[in-house]
Amino acid sequence: MNKRAGPAFYAVVAVFVLIVLFPFFWVFLASVKAPAYLYGDYAFDVIVPKYTIDQYVSVFTNHPFGRYLLNSFAVGLLTMGVSLVVASFASYAIARLHFWGKSFFLGVLLAVSMFPQIATLSPLFLFMQSAGLRNTYAGLVIPYTTYALPLAIWYLTTFFRKIPYELEEAAKMDGASVLVVFGKVLLPLVAPGLFTTAIIVFVDAWHEFLIALTINTKEAMMTVPVGIAMFQGEFTFPWGEISAATVTVTFPIIVLVLLFQSRIISGLTSGAVKE
Amino acid sequence: MRFRQRIRTANWTAYAMVLPAVLIIAVIAVWPLIRTFWISMYDLRLNDPARNELNVSYGINAEKYANSMPLLLSLLNKEAEAASGKSHTELRELADRLARADAGLREDAALQTRLDRINALLDDFKPVPADMQNIHIDKTGAERMRSELSGIGQSLQTLKEQGALSRADEAIGLAKAVQQSFTVPNFVGFGHYARLLSEPRLWEALDHTALFTAIAVALEMLAGLLIALLMNRAFRGRGLVRAAVLIPWATPTAVSAMIWHFLYDGQNGIVAKLFAEIGLIPDMGALLSTRAWALFAVVLADVWKTAPFVALLLLAGLQTISASLYEAAQMDGASRWKQFVHVTVPMLKPTFFVALLFRTLDAFRVFDLIYVLTGGGPANSTESISIYAYKTMFAELDFGAGSALSVIVFACVLLISIVYVKLLGGEVLSRRIG
Known part of the structure; x- marks a missing residue:
């Protein structure tokens, strides 16, 4: 299947990439057009008389978008930290x-990863309500960690299994306890696996919508996806600002993807293919 | 002996190491699932004080009652004294009825003692502990009291309209407060399920969800396969293409739904304009405002976001197929098509089915995309079963019926998994564990 790629092949690839990236390009364009040119005659033009960065400024000054970003980062990082600690112990024991x-x-882990989150939503909401955890970071970190655990545990377990037994045996011969073997010998070896798991857990938490929408309803505690969805008024869509906000959240993701491409792909595809 | 000891310590260490994960999963995932089923058997409404908890029997909030009942009684007596003629007799009668009902209720010795203790606390301006507030009462007394109270409430309303009351709103408010101190048993068994299953809205939501799942997943698997085959060869710029493919995956669904909302906009959306110009849709506004096209719009946005992700999974599968298999086929003179049918298809099958299973389950619980893109509209025409459940719980605050809908979503997901496993073998699931 390694025939040299011809021009037709490249044309198909180019069209495909264009389709995938076009929405981002168009939203970026909308975010820098002066608001007047988003509507009417200029709505479909790339070249307009005036470009501006006002909409980016407005997103941070007229909306608590900075706060949404902070909340999303805090929730994502906390979820990542807690999940990694809990999952690495559990996966070592399993492996x-x-x-x-x-x-x-x-089996329970597998089932939990498959069942729809809405099936746990009403008790979760009532629990967070009575525990006073609504509109707090903990209110999101607790359920997010729960839903991140199955994935994190599976992924780390495959990593632990790949490490040759001889390394542990040698350490045990020297009289090291299970915990020492785990912490000093194995954990450093699975660092790449921890890293990939961390990225995927973070991205999942960054994406989550349903739980964030129900548990953290106070504007100051909203995360980015909910915040952006709330930009729309009852009848109006401030498209310029929405576009600027969208570009702002997508940009760090693009950087992340470009930097860690191969790790993310290996993480996403593990389990789907036998290695 | 030493060896055995070693195993035993390892055993305890193992339990200690998995314990946090087990606890979290049990408390935040498994228990709520069971609890959802439990709640779905009750008529739980967060906006109705008589039904905002799970009650199997009649009860009374003794503190509320102790606070409001004496006030209502004395107010009625005062009003009766101030009134004259017909209103006087009517009010006198109301006050007596209420006093009799109160006395009847207090024949329950346990309630009487509880009320005395609460009154003592209230007189000292001390808070009433939460566990003292609610007490069970018997059905006849409670029903009698509730019907008396609603009768009294109605009479007060009539008297208010006649202008016979000086503090009408206060009296009516107090009557309501007394009535709200009673809780009614709200266990309904499978009542919610029976009602929901007999209503068209559930079946329509299931229809939309199944249609969305079938079309979106079919298109995603097909497009994903084509993209994967395209990318499974060496070419310049392959790394860049792989990165481009990851970007839709890395964008939050709610955010990508917002992007598509902009592209579909009836006046300024470029995709709407494009589709209208090539004659695919009758006019630009059709995409988000007509029943048939709105579902198409949702499917397209989902395919755009997910097909690249499916492609990545399948590409990983393609890359595990050893090149020597293709070489051997070539030696035997197999054409490219033959190679695809006899080498690629059988070798890729397991990966394909894993992707298919997980995509189907994901698509079936679709929420974010529809919630942001169409809100379930126009006229509920894109309402998925998860959206219906969410709206019932958080817009109508009807947690009982909402939980029943959630259980139905769960049952459907379970059913889909069982069908897949039966058709494809348990291998599909265990593969995911690695």
């Missing part, structure tokens, strides 16, 4: 130690 109920636990 290396024998204990009763292991396959049952794995």
Whole structure:
């Protein structure tokens, strides 16, 4: 299948990439057009008489968009931290130690990763309400960690399994306890796996909408996806500002993707293919 | 002996290491799931004080009652004294009826003691502990009291209209407060399910969800496969294409829904204009405002976001196929098409089915995209079952019926998984564990 790619092939690829990226290009254009040119005769033109960055300024001054970003980062990083700690202990035990109920636990994890979040929403809401955790970071970090755990545990377990037993045996010979073997020998070896898991857990938390929409309803505690969805008024859509906000949140993601492409792909596809 | 000891310590360490994960999953995922089912058997309404908790029997909020009942009684007596003629007799009668009902209720010794203790606390300006507030009462007393109170409320309303009351609103408010101190049993068993299943809205929502899932997933798997085959060869700029493919995945669904909302806009949306000009849709406004096209719009936005992701999964599968298989096929003189059918298809099948299963389950619980893009409209024509459940819970504050709908979503997802596993074998699921 390694025939040299011809011009027709490149044309198809170019069209495909164009379709994928066009919406982003168009939104970027809308974010820098002067508001008057977003509507009417100029609405479909790339070249307009006036460009501006006012809409970016407005997003941060007229809307608490900075606050949304801060909330999303805080929730994402906290979820990432808690999930990694809990998952790395659990995955080591699953990969290396024998204990009763292991396959049952794995089955439960699989089921949890498949069941729809809305099926847990009403008790979760009532619980957060009565525990006073609505409109707090904990109110989101707790459910996000729960839903990140199955993925994180599976992924880290495959990483632990790849490490040769000899390394542990050598350390055990020297009299190291299970915890020392785990912390000093294995954890540094699975660092790449931890890193990939961290990115994917963070991105999932950054994306989550349903729980954020119901638990954190106060404007100061909203996350980015909910905040952007709330930009729309009852009948009006400030498209210029919405576009500027969209570009602002998409930009860091593009940087992240370009930097860690191969790690993200290996993380996403693990489990779907046998290695 | 030492060896056994070693195993045992390892065992305890293992439990200690998985314990946090087990606890979190049990408390925040498994327990709420069971609880959702439990709540779905009750008529739980957050906006109705008589039904905002799960009650199996009649009860009374003794503190509320102790606070409002004496006030209502004395107010009625005062009004009766101030009034004259027919209103006087009517009010006198109302006050007596209320006093009799109150006395009847207080024949319950447990309630009487509780009320005395609460009154003592209130007289000292001390707070009433939460566990003292609610007490069970028997059905006949409670029903009698509730019907008396609603009768009294109606009479007060009539008297107010006749202008016979000097503090009418206060009296009516107090009657309501007394009535609200009673809680009614709101266990309805499978009542919500019976009602929902007999109403067309649930079936329509299921229809939309199934239609969306079938079309979107089919298109995504097809487009994903084509893209994966396209990318499964060496060419210049492949890394860039891979990065471009990841960007829709990395954009939050709610944000990409907003982007598509802009592109579909009836007046200024470029995609709407493009579709109208090539004659695909009758006019620019059709995409988001007509029943048939709105679902198409939702599907297209979903395919755009997810097909690249499917392509990545399938590409990873393609890359595990050993080149020697293709070489051997070539030696035997197999054409490119033959190679695809006899090498690629069977080798890619497991990866394809895993992607298919997880995409189907994801698409079936679609929420963010529809919520932001169409809100379920126009006229509920894109309402998915998750949107319906959400609206019932958080717009109507009807948690009982909303939970029943959530359970229905769960049951559907379970059913889909079982069908897939039956058709494709359990292998599909265990593969995910790695």
